[in-house]
Each structure stands twice: as C-alpha cells, then as structure tokens.
Amino acid sequence: MFPIIAKEELGPSVFRLRVRAPLIAAKAQPGQFLIVVLDEKGERVPFTLSDWDAEGGTVDFVFLVVGPTTEKMARLQVGDTIAHCVGPLGRPSHVDTFGHVVCLVSGYGIAAMVPVLRALKGKDNQITTIVQAPDKKRLFGLEALKEWSDKVLVATSDNGNGKGPLASDQLRHLLAEHPNQPIHRVVAMCSLCLMWVVTELTRPLRIPTFLHMTPIMVDGTGMCGACRLQVEGTNRFACVHGPEFDGHKIGSWDVLLARRCSYADENVLQQSYSCRTCSQW
Ligand SMILES: Cc1cc2nc3c(=O)[nH]c(=O)nc-3n(C[C@H](O)[C@H](O)[C@H](O)COP(=O)(O)OP(=O)(O)OC[C@H]3O[C@@H](n4cnc5c(N)ncnc54)[C@H](O)[C@@H]3O)c2cc1C
Numbered sequence: 001m002f003p004i005i006a007k008e009e010l011g012p013s014v015f016r017l018r019v020r021a022p023l024i025a026a027k028a029q030p031g032q033f034l035i036v037v038l039d040e041k042g043e044r045v046p047f048t049l050s051d052w053d054a055e056g057g058t059v060d061f062v063f064l065v066v067g068p069t070t071e072k073m074a075r076l077q078v079g080d081t082i083a084h085c086v087g088p089l090g091r092p093s094h095v096d097t098f099g100h101v102v103c104l105v106s107g108y109g110i111a112a113m114v115p116v117l118r119a120l121k122g123k124d125n126q127i128t129t130i131v132q133a134p135d136k137k138r139l140f141g142l143e144a145l146k147e148w149s150d151k152v153l154v155a156t157s158d159n160g161n162g163k164g165p166l167a168s169d170q171l172r173h174l175l176a177e178h179p180n181q182p183i184h185r186v187v188a189m190c191s192l193c194l195m196w197v198v199t200e201l202t203r204p205l206r207i208p209t210f211l212h213m214t215p216i217m218v219d220g221t222g223m224c225g226a227c228r229l230q231v232e233g234t235n236r237f238a239c240v241h242g243p244e245f246d247g248h249k250i251g252s253w254d255v256l257l258a259r260r261c262s263y264a265d266e267n268v269l270q271q272s273y274s275c276r277t278c279s280q281w
C-alpha cells in the first residue's frame with residue numbers, strides 16, 4: 001500500500017498528490033513516470049513524476065480529472081492509500097548542455113516538465129518556456145516554470161478579446177529570430193496535436209525536437225504493445241523506449257491521433273489537453 005502524504009488542488013480539476021514510495025523516489029529521474037492502480041479492481045494508469053524526495057521517500061505527480069480513475073483519485077484524501085505504484089518507468093529525458101532550449105508545456109505537462117527544466121538549468125542551458133492553457137483560471141504552476149526558465153511566454157485565450165496567441169504562434173515568433181537568436185533544442189510535453197505542429201515547425205530548420213509521447217499504456221513494461229508508435233519506420237514502445245522521442249523521427253501521426261482521439265470524449269476536450277490548433281487533441 002502507498003499512503004498519500006499530501007494533496008493540493010492546483011486549479012479546477014487539477015490536483016497534486018504526494019505518495020510515500022521510497023523505492024521509486026530513490027531511483028526517479030526527470031521525464032520518468034509511474035503506473036498507479038488505485039484499488040484491487042483499478043485500471044493501470046500512468047502519471048509523470050513531477051517531483052520526488054529520495055531521502056524522504058516520497059514522489060509527487062499532478063493529474064487532471066478526465067475520467068473514472070482520475071475522478072476517483074481526486075476524492076482520495078491524505079491518509080488514504082493507493083493499492084499499487086510501479087516505477088520509475090520509461091527512460092529519463094536526455095539532459096545535456098545544449099545552449100538555448102525552448103520548452104512547450106500544457107495540461108499536466110506544466111508540472112511534469114519541471115524536473116526536466118531543473119535538470120536542463122543544472123547544465124547551464126538558457127531556457128525559454130512556452131506554456132499554453134485554455135484560460136488564466138486553468139493556468140497553474142507558473143511560479144515553478146519561472147523558477148527554472150530564463151523566460152516564460154504564456155499562451156491563453158482570455159487576453160481581453162477572447163483570442164490569445166497559441167503556443168505554436170509563440171514558437172513561430174521565436175523561430176523567426178533563429179539563427180540570429182539560435183534555438184538549439186525544443187522539448188515538448190503538451191497535447192499530441194500541438195506536438196505534431198511543433199515537429200513540423202522545427203523540421204525545416206533542423207532544430208532537434210524531443211517530444212514526451214503519451215499513447216495509451218497498459219502494462220508499462222513493453223509486453224502488451226498498446227503504446228506502440230512508429231519511429232524511423234520501426235515499432236517502438238513509449239513505455240520502454242520513451243516516453244521522450246525525437247519528433248522528427250516519428251511517423252504515422254495521423255494514426256497516433258486517430259488512436260488517441262478514439263477514446264476522447266467531450267469531457268476530455270473540455271480539459272486543457274485541447275491545444276486549440278485543431279478540433280482533436
Ligand atoms: C507516459 C504517460 C504519462 C502521463 N502523465 C500524466 C500526468 O502526469 N498527469 C495526468 O493527468 N495524466 C497523465 N497521463 C495521462 C493519464 O494516464 C490519463 O489521463 C489517465 O489514464 C486517465 O484515466 P481515467 O480513467 O481518469 O480516464 P479515462 O476515461 O480512462 O481516459 C481519459 C483519457 O485519458 C487517456 N487515457 C486513459 N487511459 C490511459 C492509459 N492507460 N494510458 C494513457 N492514457 C490514457 C485516454 O486518451 C482517454 O481519452 C499520462 C499518460 C502517459 C502515457
């Protein structure tokens with residue numbers, strides 16, 4: 001059993017949980033995730049680690065309420081327990097001294113990117129973070145983004161006239177200055193369609209672009225094949241080969257989107273997953 005040590009409501013239908021899980025905390029690295037099973041009849045659902053304390057033996061993750069498991073999880077309180085937590089899973093994000101790194105985040109990526117930003121900052125990168133949210137009410141976690149970024153650009157639609165810049169517009173502006181103000185790497189943890197747009201924007205400029213892919217996962221260990229995606233024409237499993245992938249090597253985006261959207265309902269589209277660049281997410 002994994003006891004809940006702390007719970008915080010960060011915004012409408014957005015929660016942070018801190019869970020005692022010493023073995024996961026001891027090995028966690030930026031970009032990795034855990035799989036949670038709430039109770040004996042629960043589904044296996046993945047969440048990216050947004051923080052951890054190796055000495056204290058705790059891990060944090062932030063989740064959006066989108067369906068049955070996250071609804072149930074939102075009702076849990078400090079002192080309640082989670083039946084199973086497995087992790088850390090996936091490969092850590094690749095972190096090195098790149099130069100100027102532009103990071104794009106939306107939804108839970110706003111919190112889940114923080115360990116990656118912290119690690120990139122630790123390697124002396126200059127970081128510009130573009131954060132997208134449907135409106136200011138649903139823009140959480142700005143302070144942490146500011147702490148680990150040199151500059152934060154906000155893309156929300158409630159800027160007065162109901163039409164704010166899209167995250168992709170903010171990226172376009174930065175790319176227009178490249179290579180005079182060079183961008184050496186782009187990292188995205190946001191909605192699938194925004195990641196696709198980002199990939200196509202940086203492709204002609206050959207700016208290395210790394211995406212945190214989140215296809216449906218079941219076992220999280222490379223056995224079931226649910227999380228497969230095409231990378232350089234080969235099947236790769238996001239749970240063991242990713243979740244971070246070189247966006248320019250990913251193929252069959254239409255298939256990825258179709259698979260993702262086949263499970264999306266109106267409830268999901270209402271969440272900040274929706275990137276506003278298309279009707280899908
Ligand atoms: C590597 C990875 C990391 C993730 N990190 C986070 C995170 O930090 N915070 C967060 O809020 N969400 C995260 N997600 C998505 C999260 O797993 C889903 O929101 C959750 O499973 C929804 O479950 P549900 O029962 O509440 O909703 P459901 O009604 O079951 O699903 C709602 C939507 O969530 C997606 N989803 C459902 N089950 C899964 C699954 N097993 N794997 C992936 N996606 C699923 C589907 O696209 C579906 O449309 C991550 C997903 C992956 C693959």
Ligand code: FES
Nearest residue numbers: 218220222225239
């Ligand atoms: S979740 Fe089963 S192979 Fe990745």
